[in-house]
Amino acid sequence: MNWDEPAPPTAGELPDRLVGSDADGEDQAVEAALRPKDLGEFVGQERVRQQLDLVLKAAKKRGGTADHVLLSGAPGLGKTTLSMIIAAEMGAPIRITSGPAIQHAGDLAAILSSLQEGEVLFLDEIHRMSRPAEEMLYMAMEDFRVDVIVGKGPGATAIPLELPPFTLVGATTRAGLLPPPLRDRFGFTGHMEFYAPAELERVIHRSARLLDVEIETDGGAEIAGRSRGTPRIANRLLRRVRDYAQVRADGRITREIATQALEVYEVDARGLDRLDRAVLRALLQLFGGGPVGLSTLAVAVGEERETVEEVAEPFLVREGLLARTPRGRVATRAAWTHLGLVPPPQPGGPGQGGLFGP
Numbered sequence: 001m002n003w004d005e006p007a008p009p010t011a012g013e014l015p016d017r018l019v020g021s022d023a024d025g026e027d028q029a030v031e032a033a034l035r036p037k038d039l040g041e042f043v044g045q046e047r048v049r050q051q052l053d054l055v056l057k058a059a060k061k062r063g064g065t066a067d068h069v070l071l072s073g074a075p076g077l078g079k080t081t082l083s084m085i086i087a088a089e090m091g092a093p094i095r096i097t098s099g100p101a102i103q104h105a106g107d108l109a110a111i112l113s114s115l116q117e118g119e120v121l122f123l124d125e126i127h128r129m130s131r132p133a134e135e136m137l138y139m140a141m142e143d144f145r146v147d148v149i150v151g152k153g154p155g156a157t158a159i160p161l162e163l164p165p166f167t168l169v170g171a172t173t174r175a176g177l178l179p180p181p182l183r184d185r186f187g188f189t190g191h192m193e194f195y196a197p198a199e200l201e202r203v204i205h206r207s208a209r210l211l212d213v214e215i216e217t218d219g220g221a222e223i224a225g226r227s228r229g230t231p232r233i234a235n236r237l238l239r240r241v242r243d244y245a246q247v248r249a250d251g252r253i254t255r256e257i258a259t260q261a262l263e264v265y266e267v268d269a270r271g272l273d274r275l276d277r278a279v280l281r282a283l284l285q286l287f288g289g290g291p292v293g294l295s296t297l298a299v300a301v302g303e304e305r306e307t308v309e310e311v312a313e314p315f316l317v318r319e320g321l322l323a324r325t326p327r328g329r330v331a332t333r334a335a336w337t338h339l340g341l342v343p344p345p346q347p348g349g350p351g352q353g354g355l356f357g358p
């Protein structure tokens with residue numbers, strides 16, 4: 001078996017999870033209300049925010065259109081939010097579309113040719129655009145021009161069409177998949193990082209205010225610690241804790257209420273959910289901490305290989321609880337501690353740490 005072989009993308013549905021980072025239906029409904037409207041309200045991402053602030057202020061000062069902006073980062077970190085802020089800060093309208101929605105170059109030509117001067121074009125999932133559309137975009141970004149092809153075969157002619165200056169804001173969760181010529185045409189690239197717990201606390205208190213929920217400092221900290229560095233998850237956990245507080249208590253979110261609520265929803269102190277813990281527990285209790293192959297581990301937890309690899313593992317790896325090695329999956333010492341289990345003694349001596357020793 002080849003452990004390094006990337007799994008094919010999953011065609012099926014991934015399990016619904018409270019700590020999943022993609023937006024579900026309820027998220028989409030409330031997110032619009034919770035989105036910060038300007039750079040001042042946007043929490044964290046200090047570097048991206050400062051750099052973007054300069055890009056936008058300079059463009060405004062010149063009375064021109066801002067350079068094209070690429071935003072990259074994991075789901076739920078604020079790329080869509082920031083694109084709307086860019087338009088708001090520039091006082092410009094925004095047009096929203098996405099890579100998968102543009103399959104033919106003609107789709108893109110239609111959008112581009114209807115843009116107003118200075119308009120922001122938000123292209124979500126820009127890495128999923130078709131190749132011909134991508135090539136048209138190169139020219140549009142650089143020269144504000146597209147060639148519209150009229151006719152077919154040898155008689156086809158390219159009619160150049162001038163475009164008004166616009167700002168393209170591209171968003172991607174997979175910056176590595178962007179072809180370099182596309183990446184190079186952005187004047188500014190902002191890499192969004194996971195948020196620190198203190199920043200998530202600010203997100204939570206801001207959202208609580210907007211949702212009219214009373215929350216204590218400790219209650220916010222408890223939710224922040226379980227939110228996996230992701231504002232979307234923080235906002236979602238806040239809503240579930242609010243439900244619990246309203247049904248089981250007086251509506252006020254204290255640390256106790258937050259802890260009890262998230263226990264009910266099986267999100268633990270580090271933000272692991274039931275699937276994450278099942279994977280870790282199998283790795284520790286059935287395979288002594290590994291190394292064990294992905295397929296075996298998946299069978300042991302009764303899940304698809306892809307589910308374990310794409311849904312559970314990324315966060316476990318990020319948290320330093322699990323490592324992917326050429327010989328298979330291995331638990332770190334932190335994994336044993338997190339589940340309150342004692343690691344087996346190592347043959348190497350009393351350190352008990354082995355590869356990932358203290």
Ligand SMILES: Nc1ncnc2c1ncn2[C@@H]1O[C@H](COP(=O)(O)OP(=O)(O)OP(=O)(O)O)[C@@H](O)[C@H]1O
Pocket residue numbers: 021022023030031032034035036041042043044045074075076077078079080081082173203231232235
């Ligand atoms: N810096 C922030 N401050 C406050 N709230 C934020 C911040 N970033 C994101 N959020 C909140 O998190 C939610 C998700 O953000 P957003 O939709 O912008 O993420 P995204 O990066 O576009 O995700 P995806 O990759 O799934 O499209 C929104 O409701 C937004 O209010």
Ligand SMILES: [Mg+2]
Pocket residue numbers: 079080081124171
């Ligand atoms: Mg988005």
